[in-house]
Amino acid sequence: MDVCSSHHDPAGRRGFLVRVIQTVQASIGATLAFVVGGAVVAPSFTRRAPLWLAAGDLPHLVEDTPVPVTLRFSRLDGATEVVDRRVVYLVKSGDDVRALDSTCTHLGCRTRYNAETRRIECPCHGGLYDAEGNVIGGPPPSPLARIPTRIERGTVMVQV
């Protein structure tokens, strides 16, 4: 027996029922989707408050040479608190200091500074950056990210 040829009720009543059923069941689904989707998606949009960390003393930095500094800070990782590490390059130019993120802009590998060639190299796909963080070779699409800095009583503060 085909639903369309139901001999009990006119098509109007059937159509109305179908719409009511669809609406109610869609509401149940939407409620579940809201709760579960909200819980699943919400952490993706949570942003950690920025931290200012002491990265080094200004007199100890070498002029125009990237100095890798490992910053350690605790952060919440789901239900636990973990100590995170982040490597930044501090580059001194006179009284000014720039901080560069050590993450390659190609596919996110950790870069390293080669003192002999005076280049920052990515070990994954051969990306090359100069001491200013500008791309000089390889696949990286953009320079190394700049990180906000400020100097407080001779100490370089970096925002992470």
Next chain:
Amino acid sequence: MIATILNWPDSRTGYRAIVRRALDEELPPGTSWPFTTGSVVTLLVVCQFITGVGLTMYYVPAPSLAYDSVRFIMQELTLGWMLRGLHYWGASFLVVAAVVHMLRVFLLGSYKAPREVTWLSGLLMLLVILGFSLSGYLLPWDQKAYWATTVTINVARGTPLAGEYLADLMRGGQELGALTLGRWYSAHVFLLPAALVTLIIAHIALMRKHGISGPLEPQPGPGETFFPWHVAKDTVVMASVFAVLVTLALLVPVSLDEVANVAGDATQHGFARLRFVVGEELLVDGFGHFKHPPRRQFLRVVVAREIAADVAGAAGDAQRLDHVVHFFLEVRSQQAGENLDRGAIDDCRDWSLSVDQWAKTTYSDEDRDDSHGAQYRGRNRPYSIRRAPQTGQNATASGSWVPHAPQHATVGPGGCVLAFSVAAASVPVAVGDCCRMFLATKSITVV
């Protein structure tokens, strides 16, 4: 536009014909509201699956992190409290819905030939659903979970011959710990869902093969199609149950006890909610040795007392009834921030938990030892948990719990009375707990 998009997969798969075939089933005339119970079970299973997937993303099945991960879900995750609330209450709803569905099938004779296998698959599903409840109970890794599982495993330990091996298998060793949590988690999220999905497919396939049984007395006239006429009824009932579920999840926060502590005192942590102290009834002694009760008493003994409880003592104890009334009067007169007399709550719960007394006075064919019942009247109700005597075979280190010596409980009446008692048993305690949690949400301090 949409029709054009949907035409392509239909031309390749023929899905419209499949859907039409599934929905156009003609039902026997007179098929009505009682036949909506299966849809409610389906809805709740789907809810449990969806909310369970959400919870799994944040839950960590390790003793060092399980409790914190649940606390994170409850307190820090956006909508996490609601997510767990739906899963928590949905689990209870699912058990009730499955039992109601089973009763419907039983009362309307839907289990009879040729639907015996459908009935058996449903029974297996009920066991799987109970397995979900059991395995899920441990996962929060709080005191209640820990001690409830301890008791559960001790119940299994009472199995003749294989009890010790079964308990070791459930624990993953000699102690309840990381290995226990791991295997119960695995069962909860992998084994049991796989079993349930398989059984649901088989159940529905069998149902379609033999058709719906219809009302007890065949009615004349043409039948209706499943869609939309019966689906409309299904949808009304499903929406009602879902609305109650969401309301409960919104208004009654799910509790999280203290973190599991082996050295902790089980009696202090709401353990009474776990009603089946069946280990006692199975006559397991302090060393886990099984003592077989008289065969004629066995099944009745298993189901008896704690489960069939609570409906209880009020009828025979006017003073407690008075305390209950007093309790609700107090609740009504309280304002946010004011203190509430803990004694009233205690008395209310005393009343609602006077299981033993009721079982003893109503169904026992022997005089009972009042020293056990007296514990229910104490302020520190150990409920159904009893301290082992410091002498004799049940003696253990102070603070630990072992099932106490059997009292040869027997239950006289038949299944109907028992079924009624089981259904009614949860009401008073549930009401009491709901009141407490509701008060908690209203910031009334319970001192």
